[in-house]
Amino acid sequence: MSNASNLPFPKPPSVDFQNLHVGFVGLGNIGFAMAKNLATNGPKNIPNFPPVTIWNRTASKAETLVAEIGKEKAVIAATIEEIVTKCDVIVVNLANDDVVRVIYSQFCEVLKNHPHNRHKTFVETSTIYPRLAGDLDKMISVFPRTHLITCPVLGAPAAAHKSELILIMSGAYRSKQIVAYLMVPSVGRKVLDLGGDLEKALTYKLVANSMILGMNEVMAEALTFAGKSGIGSQRVLDLVKDFFPVPSMMAYADRMAHEKFDGSTGFSIDGGIKDAQHIRRLTTMYNCPMPTIDVAHQNLLTARAHFLRQKNEGKAKVDTLDWSAIITGTRASAGLGPLDRSEDAALVEIEES
Incomplete structure (x- = not known):
């Protein structure tokens, strides 16, 4: 060939x-x-x-x-x-x-x-x-x-x-x-x-990872929103399949929706946090704000914190957490169980005033 x-x-x-x-x-x-x-x-x-x-x-x-x-x-x-x-x-x-x-x-x-x-x-x-x-x-x-x-x-x-x-x-x-x-x-x-210039390839890689991380953040927010409003995650998966049929996007959406957070078969959350820190450091140097990455970084930290608590309690289901567990942060912010959906409170739809 x-x-x-x-x-x-x-x-x-x-x-x-x-x-x-x-x-x-x-x-x-x-x-x-x-x-x-x-x-x-x-x-x-x-x-x-x-x-x-x-x-x-x-x-x-x-x-x-x-x-x-x-x-x-x-x-x-x-x-x-x-x-x-x-x-x-x-x-x-x-x-x-x-x-x-x-x-x-x-x-x-x-x-x-x-x-x-x-x-x-x-x-x-x-x-x-x-x-x-x-x-x-x-x-x-x-x-x-x-x-x-x-x-x-x-x-x-x-x-x-x-x-x-x-x-x-x-x-x-x-x-x-x-x-x-x-x-x-x-x-x-x-x-x-x-x-x-040796730095250019590495900078390009971080630009690419910022797009993947930003996509994961938006996906996590959408899945959490769908769950909290009673729509359900399957509807979001159908939407991704019909309107955004990108293999990586579909794969991460599936991981989030079905809690497939085993980092041994994906990308570890520690690696995701490291990349987010590198991206934020670069955007600071270039005076180029990327607020989505700032929020994603916070949600990755939240996910790791909940995971480490589970490990300390002997309740962790995996040895290494995948960075698709970023949804843990959005779920925690919405009052849902971060890593365990059995902890979810009953869904309450708030009537618009």
Whole structure:
């Protein structure tokens, strides 16, 4: 299958992909799917593609991945040192900025102790605050022939499993060429090139997430309004299906309506709060108010507070809360049971004066 229509640049010349070793650090919901698809689908795009080397702080996730696809497709690195010294391209997908800083500090320690003489590219796919990219670049670029590109991805875990992610890239042109050829169509369906400024791809990702978060906030308010007025959530789901048939919108509406708040199969509320904080920080810097995001941030905090109370009481139904539980905040504000609809008071319609 030709990738020309989905790639903004041609295949990089003079790159021996059959001897290019790729590593993957971070196997969360999205990272696991990305690493798995890169290891299994990469060979379809690149004959004799070497096994992908994987590393994760929780070793069991790496073991699960290898068990699923086989040792001929993926191998586990015992240490960060092994993956940095062995691999030419290291893809990173981590939960938050603090973890990213820690891991890159470890990368730099390895690079300092093990000088190399070939090109090495770090691919930062985590959703982090844009300014952090500059700090990471300063850390990485002091080492010869070592480069950083930012490549956050757009798409839910379901899209990641289907290799339907959109890859947003910023950084050095040649490095982007190499990574794009590696990851499309094996990991994603399309690349958006945001130029050389590493911060732009990360800013674009937060713009996209602001739209998803804003949509979820409005959806939560509508479902709560429908419930409080006696219309019912099913009517709202029918409305979404008939008038707004966007897959992500329908999926989040279904999660909210049926309390499918298991974050292990979606996007954790901690990640949602982190992204909302990044968006609000950026809008402050640019003097660009986004009041819907302010309210959404408050409702995410409310949802997490109620969830933690349930956990402390031993009543939580899931280990990790999905960010679709934002509806908890709107329900609490409307006097309904936040996470348990059995707590709902009898619906009372107020007669208009």
